[in-house]
Amino acid sequence: MSTVVDIRNLGVSFSTDAGAVKAVDDVSLSVERGEVLAIVGESGSGKTVTAKTILGLLPETATTSGAVVLSNRAGTGEHDVISLTGSQLRGIRGTDVAMVFQEPSTALNPVYTVGWQIMEGLRAHGQVSKADARKRAIEILGRVGIPDPEHRVDHYPHQFSGGQKQRIVIAMALVLEPGLIVADEPTTALDVTVQAEILDLLRRVRDEFGTAIVLITHNMGVVADLADRVAVMYQGRVVEEAPARELFADPKADYTKALLAAVPYVGHGVARAAERAAARPADWAEQPPVVEARGLEIEYPGRFGRAGFRAVDGVDLLIRPGEVLGLVGESGSGKTTIGRAIAGLTKVTGGSLQVLGHEMLGIRERQFRPTRSRIGFVFQDPASSFNPLLTIAECVAEPLVIHERAVDARDARPRVDELLEAVQLPASYGDRYPHELSGGQRQRASLARAIALEPELLIADEPTSALDVSVQARVLELFAELQREFGFASLFISHDLAVVDLLADRIAVLYHGRLVEEGTGAEVLGAPTDPYTQRLLASLPVPDPVAQADRREELRRLREEAGR
Amino acid sequence: MSTVDTAPSSEAPAAARPRPKAAGGGFGRYLLVRFLLIFPTIFILVTVVFFLARTTGDPITAAQGGRLGPEALAELRAAAGYDRPLIVQYLEYLAQLATGDFGRTLTTNRPVIEVLTTYGPATFELVFYSLIVAFAVGVPLGLYAAYHRDKAQDAIARVLAIIWYAVPIFFAGLLLKLVFAVWLKWLPVAGRASVSAELQMQTLPNPTGFYTIDAIRTGDPEIVVDVLSHAVLPAIALGLLTAGIFLRLVRTNVIGTLATDYVDAARSRGVAESRLLRKHAYRPALIPIITVMGLQIALLLAGAVLTETTFEWKGLGFILAEFLESRDFAAVQGIVVLLAVIVALTNFVVDVIAAFIDPRVRY
Amino acid sequence: MAVAVSSRPGHRWRDRIPVVHQVRQSVGLQRGMLVAGLLMLLVFVLCAIFAPLLAPYGFAQRSDAAGGFGTQQPPSAAHPFGTTVGGYDVLSRVIWGTQTAILVIIVAVVLAIFIGVALGLYSGYFGGWLDRILVVVFDAIYAFPSLLLAIVLSIVISGGQSNLWGGVLAAAGSITVVFIPQYFRVIRAETVRIKAEAYVESAKVLGAPNRRIVFRHVFRNATRTLPLIITLNSSEAILTLAALGFLGFGIEPTAAAEWGYDLNKAQSDVTSGIWWTALFPGLAIVFTVLAITLVGESLNDLADPRLRGRRRVAQSAGEVAETSVVPGGTLDAGPGGLAGLEDGETFDEHGIEVKR
Amino acid sequence: GCSAGGGDEDSSGGGTLTIGTTEQITALDPAGSYDNGSFAVMNQVYPFLLNTPYGSPDVEPDIAESAEFTSENEYTVTLKEGLTFANGNELTSSDVKFTFDRQVAIADPNGPSSLLYNLESVEAPDDLTVVFTLKSPNDQIFPLILSSPAGPIVDEDVFAADALTSDDDIVAGEPFAGQYTISSYDFNNLVAYQANPDYAGILGEAKTDTVNVKYYTDASNLKLDVQEGNIDVAHRTLSATDIEDLRGNDNVKVVDGPGGEIRYLVFNFNTMPFGATTAEADPAKALAVRQAIADLIDRDAISEDVYKGTFTPLYSYVPEGLTGANEALKDQYGDGAGQPDADKAAQRLEDAGIETPVDISIQYVAERYGPSSSDEYAIIKDNLESSGLFTVNLQSTEWVQYSDDRVADLYPAYQLGWFPDYSDADNYLSPFFLTENFLANHYENPEVNDLILEQSVTGDADARAALIGEIQDAVAADLSTIPYMQGAQIAVVGADVDGAEDTLDASFKFRYAALSKG
Numbered sequence A: 001m002s003t004v005v006d007i008r009n010l011g012v013s014f015s016t017d018a019g020a021v022k023a024v025d026d027v028s029l030s031v032e033r034g035e036v037l038a039i040v041g042e043s044g045s046g047k048t049v050t051a052k053t054i055l056g057l058l059p060e061t062a063t064t065s066g067a068v069v070l071s072n073r074a075g076t077g078e079h080d081v082i083s084l085t086g087s088q089l090r091g092i093r094g095t096d097v098a099m100v101f102q103e104p105s106t107a108l109n110p111v112y113t114v115g116w117q118i119m120e121g122l123r124a125h126g127q128v129s130k131a132d133a134r135k136r137a138i139e140i141l142g143r144v145g146i147p148d149p150e151h152r153v154d155h156y157p158h159q160f161s162g163g164q165k166q167r168i169v170i171a172m173a174l175v176l177e178p179g180l181i182v183a184d185e186p187t188t189a190l191d192v193t194v195q196a197e198i199l200d201l202l203r204r205v206r207d208e209f210g211t212a213i214v215l216i217t218h219n220m221g222v223v224a225d226l227a228d229r230v231a232v233m234y235q236g237r238v239v240e241e242a243p244a245r246e247l248f249a250d251p252k253a254d255y256t257k258a259l260l261a262a263v264p265y266v267g268h269g270v271a272r273a274a275e276r277a278a279a280r281p282a283d284w285a286e287q288p289p290v291v292e293a294r295g296l297e298i299e300y301p302g303r304f305g306r307a308g309f310r311a312v313d314g315v316d317l318l319i320r321p322g323e324v325l326g327l328v329g330e331s332g333s334g335k336t337t338i339g340r341a342i343a344g345l346t347k348v349t350g351g352s353l354q355v356l357g358h359e360m361l362g363i364r365e366r367q368f369r370p371t372r373s374r375i376g377f378v379f380q381d382p383a384s385s386f387n388p389l390l391t392i393a394e395c396v397a398e399p400l401v402i403h404e405r406a407v408d409a410r411d412a413r414p415r416v417d418e419l420l421e422a423v424q425l426p427a428s429y430g431d432r433y434p435h436e437l438s439g440g441q442r443q444r445a446s447l448a449r450a451i452a453l454e455p456e457l458l459i460a461d462e463p464t465s466a467l468d469v470s471v472q473a474r475v476l477e478l479f480a481e482l483q484r485e486f487g488f489a490s491l492f493i494s495h496d497l498a499v500v501d502l503l504a505d506r507i508a509v510l511y512h513g514r515l516v517e518e519g520t521g522a523e524v525l526g527a528p529t530d531p532y533t534q535r536l537l538a539s540l541p542v543p544d545p546v547a548q549a550d551r552r553e554e555l556r557r558l559r560e561e562a563g564r
Numbered sequence B: 001m002s003t004v005d006t007a008p009s010s011e012a013p014a015a016a017r018p019r020p021k022a023a024g025g026g027f028g029r030y031l032l033v034r035f036l037l038i039f040p041t042i043f044i045l046v047t048v049v050f051f052l053a054r055t056t057g058d059p060i061t062a063a064q065g066g067r068l069g070p071e072a073l074a075e076l077r078a079a080a081g082y083d084r085p086l087i088v089q090y091l092e093y094l095a096q097l098a099t100g101d102f103g104r105t106l107t108t109n110r111p112v113i114e115v116l117t118t119y120g121p122a123t124f125e126l127v128f129y130s131l132i133v134a135f136a137v138g139v140p141l142g143l144y145a146a147y148h149r150d151k152a153q154d155a156i157a158r159v160l161a162i163i164w165y166a167v168p169i170f171f172a173g174l175l176l177k178l179v180f181a182v183w184l185k186w187l188p189v190a191g192r193a194s195v196s197a198e199l200q201m202q203t204l205p206n207p208t209g210f211y212t213i214d215a216i217r218t219g220d221p222e223i224v225v226d227v228l229s230h231a232v233l234p235a236i237a238l239g240l241l242t243a244g245i246f247l248r249l250v251r252t253n254v255i256g257t258l259a260t261d262y263v264d265a266a267r268s269r270g271v272a273e274s275r276l277l278r279k280h281a282y283r284p285a286l287i288p289i290i291t292v293m294g295l296q297i298a299l300l301l302a303g304a305v306l307t308e309t310t311f312e313w314k315g316l317g318f319i320l321a322e323f324l325e326s327r328d329f330a331a332v333q334g335i336v337v338l339l340a341v342i343v344a345l346t347n348f349v350v351d352v353i354a355a356f357i358d359p360r361v362r363y
Numbered sequence C: 001m002a003v004a005v006s007s008r009p010g011h012r013w014r015d016r017i018p019v020v021h022q023v024r025q026s027v028g029l030q031r032g033m034l035v036a037g038l039l040m041l042l043v044f045v046l047c048a049i050f051a052p053l054l055a056p057y058g059f060a061q062r063s064d065a066a067g068g069f070g071t072q073q074p075p076s077a078a079h080p081f082g083t084t085v086g087g088y089d090v091l092s093r094v095i096w097g098t099q100t101a102i103l104v105i106i107v108a109v110v111l112a113i114f115i116g117v118a119l120g121l122y123s124g125y126f127g128g129w130l131d132r133i134l135v136v137v138f139d140a141i142y143a144f145p146s147l148l149l150a151i152v153l154s155i156v157i158s159g160g161q162s163n164l165w166g167g168v169l170a171a172a173g174s175i176t177v178v179f180i181p182q183y184f185r186v187i188r189a190e191t192v193r194i195k196a197e198a199y200v201e202s203a204k205v206l207g208a209p210n211r212r213i214v215f216r217h218v219f220r221n222a223t224r225t226l227p228l229i230i231t232l233n234s235s236e237a238i239l240t241l242a243a244l245g246f247l248g249f250g251i252e253p254t255a256a257a258e259w260g261y262d263l264n265k266a267q268s269d270v271t272s273g274i275w276w277t278a279l280f281p282g283l284a285i286v287f288t289v290l291a292i293t294l295v296g297e298s299l300n301d302l303a304d305p306r307l308r309g310r311r312r313v314a315q316s317a318g319e320v321a322e323t324s325v326v327p328g329g330t331l332d333a334g335p336g337g338l339a340g341l342e343d344g345e346t347f348d349e350h351g352i353e354v355k356r
Numbered sequence D: 001g002c003s004a005g006g007g008d009e010d011s012s013g014g015g016t017l018t019i020g021t022t023e024q025i026t027a028l029d030p031a032g033s034y035d036n037g038s039f040a041v042m043n044q045v046y047p048f049l050l051n052t053p054y055g056s057p058d059v060e061p062d063i064a065e066s067a068e069f070t071s072e073n074e075y076t077v078t079l080k081e082g083l084t085f086a087n088g089n090e091l092t093s094s095d096v097k098f099t100f101d102r103q104v105a106i107a108d109p110n111g112p113s114s115l116l117y118n119l120e121s122v123e124a125p126d127d128l129t130v131v132f133t134l135k136s137p138n139d140q141i142f143p144l145i146l147s148s149p150a151g152p153i154v155d156e157d158v159f160a161a162d163a164l165t166s167d168d169d170i171v172a173g174e175p176f177a178g179q180y181t182i183s184s185y186d187f188n189n190l191v192a193y194q195a196n197p198d199y200a201g202i203l204g205e206a207k208t209d210t211v212n213v214k215y216y217t218d219a220s221n222l223k224l225d226v227q228e229g230n231i232d233v234a235h236r237t238l239s240a241t242d243i244e245d246l247r248g249n250d251n252v253k254v255v256d257g258p259g260g261e262i263r264y265l266v267f268n269f270n271t272m273p274f275g276a277t278t279a280e281a282d283p284a285k286a287l288a289v290r291q292a293i294a295d296l297i298d299r300d301a302i303s304e305d306v307y308k309g310t311f312t313p314l315y316s317y318v319p320e321g322l323t324g325a326n327e328a329l330k331d332q333y334g335d336g337a338g339q340p341d342a343d344k345a346a347q348r349l350e351d352a353g354i355e356t357p358v359d360i361s362i363q364y365v366a367e368r369y370g371p372s373s374s375d376e377y378a379i380i381k382d383n384l385e386s387s388g389l390f391t392v393n394l395q396s397t398e399w400v401q402y403s404d405d406r407v408a409d410l411y412p413a414y415q416l417g418w419f420p421d422y423s424d425a426d427n428y429l430s431p432f433f434l435t436e437n438f439l440a441n442h443y444e445n446p447e448v449n450d451l452i453l454e455q456s457v458t459g460d461a462d463a464r465a466a467l468i469g470e471i472q473d474a475v476a477a478d479l480s481t482i483p484y485m486q487g488a489q490i491a492v493v494g495a496d497v498d499g500a501e502d503t504l505d506a507s508f509k510f511r512y513a514a515l516s517k518g
């Protein structure tokens, strides 16, 4: 084995509006041929910056120190990327090192065919005839698993699915057979089932092409699945570096330990749910449900007279008082649509939906408005759910003022302070503007606002998907606490089975707008009956390299079955 | 007023959501709807102009107010029917329009259609030539400025662009004429062609009114040169104004696309910087640029009024100002209809071009 | 996009004053352009305010104690910019012209903002048939060459009157009508966008009545881009006023000084070698439009993080940012271990983090 | 320059001449236009029964052999023999009858049919004789009207009897029998004329075979083109500054002639200070105010400062050069020598017991009368205010609005200009000072009214001239209006162009046929 890239004492600073910011501080790392090095760490810890330095892709505002020594594929030459000029950099990009970006849909130029883009990389390095380049583009598309590559090579990016786009991005990285591929969160934008396929592809790349991979991610499951070695970054430094199995089995750094502890596991919630079920009164099941959907249909109107799009199709749901229903499903399966319908934000177009005794089919805003004080809503993105021009206290006071529990924000302040404390924010934070809080803090303020009127029903639409794992763990914990304390019923929407498992009494699985499975966490996660649920479960990588190896086997088996 | 439904405009901020297909298979239908929208636009403009124009007086007063006494004027107005209720006159006009008849001008008694076909080509040519100038100057300079962003070259290009915009067309026109026509004597002062050339073009069987075409049809290279040399100054005066706007648009959008992931991705494949600019940043940036350029057509037509006046370029803008002055509503309305159609059609065409550039809309 | 986003009260107050904030934020050429624009603008405004002191003569003065000025006199000590064909002092008229220009800008922009914003908010928020009609109507008006519209309107509004207020109101009024569609478009688009923002939805979920949502949540956020449009429209207003004056719909010269009008009168002078009567009013127009446009463009660039320039830093300068929201170990601290949460992430200058 | 000049390459026959003008044509059909631009074309191509020969203000038979009153109410015209139109059609009395019947029948709002107010009927007893029956007897004005915009004779085979005929049909039909025919016609852009060999009138043959007329919209372009030699003649209307500049240019000649265009200030007798409907109505005081203003206006200043001599001071209602014109206001107002006299004005106001300064609003039209109106009125304002006797509120208004407002009694005092329909003193008197007049300024003087009616039926030239003088004196005493400027006709011609001085006469008709290029 030989070293493909050797990063020595790398330091990167940026000039920003707020002055200089140091993003990477004295980082040393190296990657061997055919090895997968995973860099993990929370958002902003310098993972992307480190990766981009390898390709010399930092913006002009960056200043770099240290050395990044990159070998070519044959192992015959070395360059210090940092000291290279523009045209020299161009020479190594693509041939010595290539990059796979996080968001496949933005990494492809929408106005050119994928073939054109692949060929462009080929032709940028040496004399390749058009026909040859095309042949190689088709070949590489085939090798990353795009069906019918001769035909698809002339398609535009938007004609591919998200997973296919990521395959194409990987194909582009592969086509010049670089010694190193830097993959920056290559699966974060994808559904778990698709993520599993991409991870498989990357594994094949390493095995078949012998390419070294720097894999950047914050998902410990992905690390466990693919990585040979792991570097943990924290605040611009590498705090720990170890082979994957070793790291998971025996984390050394405090931060690594905290990180691993914060990762939710499927199966952890079963006990808790059982506990809560046991604590319920006997006649609980007979109480009128808070939400009841029968054959619920929601259709988005089509534009220009075209047929509408049916996002939810014949869904039956039930949420009883004090119960948390977890709603999972892949992207676009209709989760948000259901949540919004319950909150009266989206019109119900068919079936029946009873919310707190109101039939939502054909209801008028005026009739429904008084009921709104009994419903809370937590949005996915804490940042955008606050009016940027109001202070946190003003935002939290809004429901109180609207429903005339207070005259104005000032009058509501004592109650607001209580609420902030309930979500464990110091009262003084009330005077801050939303952008002056961190993501986790904002999400907690958002919770405070949602429970201000002590609602009977709380709808939470992916309330933690914009947050880091560790922050997510905190917010989920808080949610559980508040739920215990206030006893509201809840619809908890997430695409992450493990998260839902943690909180939900029952879990509903949505697939293409239909409810495919519903039951307690133990039922759904322990013994899934629907093939989609099964695949979903198996696709979910667990943050444990040993267990993950088994699950991989299981998934392969499932796929084969489906294929037969 | 508002219903519970707010969904159509909402887009949940889920980063992972695949981009909704822009228009899917309904593109043809979309174009059709866009096309049909032209009609209400025209209807509204005609209505607005009709009532506005009537509040400003009548053509008879405009023409004879300096000769006839009040009674005689009133008599003439009554004879022409201008004393009837506005709404009757309006409905009458609409009925006439509906049959495709634009009527005759009130002051010069010519079919409005004829006015349009006489003056339309001139405006078309002027706009066409100035667009050439605008594109030839604005787009490359915009690219250049984007490429050298925040350097001296960028600053110079941008200040130039602002100055082009800031100098009133009539002022610029005056200066251009003085320098190029009077001092240097390189170019003619004004007009669309010299007298002899125009006379020769009039002898053509069916003159098109497009002087460039007519000049070529005469087969006399001198006439072609004559016609083209007359177009230079007006095209520059109007073109530079537009070029300033184009430059700014191109620069902003190219800088924007240069910051996108796909440019970074192409860079990571070793694509040269100049190629990134030419191929990757430019073409996607063209989509918003072209859309905005479509909106500029109205601005261009407004600028054409002043350019046409300054350079004796007998086109629609100029003649419209004249007809406004003489309160010839019939002519004004006819021209407005044509302008509205032009603007609407341009925007329509622009959408088609944008669709051609952007495969996401095309399919 | 914000031009002025407030931050913590009492804190960084300097950053809350619109233009000051941008000047501090800008660097290099961008700062140069902004500052140059601001200085030019300042000259313009000062000229307007102190015109009575600065101008050697009145704008309609044709003679003084020493007798008549004479017409078309070349620049001299008594008349540094010469005199016009009407026998006025060019310098004085150029200076007094700033007052007219500023008046027209203010009236036009204020009127257009009021009407455009109100309609835009209504239309964007409530939608419905009125929205559809307004959109088509304003699009139609937008399609009409603005100058011609301005001509028609100046006739309608003033009945052709040309005294100062008649002229200013006619010019401003006609410019207003031309601008309303622009404000309407922008505000409506912003409102439609903001209406779909989570914070408006959350207000809706809370059961806030429409009135409250519109005024408390939509209005202020939708109007953030206004300063930019205002500067752009101001320069358009000046050009339109000049064009109106040039086409003979200007303000009577004894009622006010107006550059476009003077340029119109100076047309035949230029071709007769009398350059001073056209040059100075022409330059005044260019100067003012240049000033306003420079400021507007700079503000625009600064408001757009992609276009905003930044200083380069020295080798490996700066502190390591507190990158993580929950620094290591906080989890152990459990609920209430909040100390570590403060002053967390680095945020985008204008508030909310930029998310892709 | 690249532009190929005025076709100077053509050397055959009488050569080619290019004329530029900023006037605009409305229509070639005499029934459909009543404006200077269209009339200028008609004067070249249509025959008139009566016309003014070069250098004279008085009408004589043109294509007519004779024209006279055969009875009080009958005006009989005999045509010359063998007249034809350019298209070969014979020009007979039937065409003449057709022309006037048609004019009256169509009565187009844009047409001059109002000039035929006194025409009862037209008869054509034989091919050469036309008998006009008039409503009122002995009308001395009628012959003049035959040379006015109502007078061009048209071909009955080309023109429609009851509708306007389009320019294209006219050009194609060649119903021309004037000095020129139109050989190529591009509306308001370029008109090419060819000399008409069959013209048989008093004006004689055209000196130049081919004349091209280029229509400009912007005077400064016209000026540049004539200065650069791109055109040979510029006629109507260059600005005073341009003309002054061109006077110093060796490549061109500036030719002046008397002009019929006048400028005057109208008083509304109801709404002017102390007018009939004001709170302090007092005719004597009102008169004093008018007189004081007449005393104060500095005509020389306006003529020199603003118009650089392209307009000259006018001291009466009938412009200089026309039979019967005097200088009534010069004697009665100012210092008696045409200069303003502030003391006299002050005295008048004091005598009338008027407190000074008097507030007065004066209105003028922005562009209608050329670009200099504002400067003109700035001087008048200056004249009035520097005396300390008046404060003037000066305003300008756009033309159409102005036309409506002035007859709606909105303006106490306002500017107007006049260009005559025919070159006779009557055209400067009857429209204005008859009791029912076009000014509608509530001026009423029965004596003046009668005098005007009388002169129009006085056949004897001297007696008529005396009456005209009397009218001017009487009106000057009343000051219904204050005339102050008379325009000169000015043509700027290339150094090698001759003949302009011949046609810049009191007929106020610019005839291209007089011009030649040496």
Ligand SMILES: Nc1ncnc2c1ncn2[C@@H]1O[C@H](COP(=O)(O)OP(=O)(O)OP(=O)(O)O)[C@@H](O)[C@H]1O
Pocket: A014, A015, A016, A021, A022, A023, A024, A041, A042, A043, A044, A045, A046, A047, A048, A049, A050, A059, A061, A218, C321, C323, C346
């Ligand atoms: N262009 C830039 N200008 C200024 N600061 C930057 C720039 N790019 C990154 N940074 C800063 O550098 C630090 C490290 O950023 P980096 O993108 O490497 O984080 P990351 O570990 O990849 O996080 P994530 O998981 O969110 O992608 C952050 O504080 C970030 O704000």
Ligand SMILES: Nc1ncnc2c1ncn2[C@@H]1O[C@H](COP(=O)(O)OP(=O)(O)OP(=O)(O)O)[C@@H](O)[C@H]1O
Pocket: A300, A301, A309, A311, A329, A330, A331, A332, A333, A334, A335, A336, A337, A338, A495, B007, B008, B009, B010, B011, B012, B014, B016, B017, B020
């Ligand atoms: N306003 C809308 N108009 C038309 N279609 C819509 C609209 N909103 C959502 N959809 C479509 O409805 C389907 C369900 O959307 P929904 O937002 O409920 O999905 P989701 O399960 O929440 O997905 P994600 O996990 O990505 O948030 C998707 O296919 C989506 O494209």
Ligand SMILES: [Mg+2]
Pocket: A047, A048, A049, A184
């Ligand atoms: Mg990153």
Ligand SMILES: [Mg+2]
Pocket: A335, A336, A337, A462, B012, B014
């Ligand atoms: Mg969702």
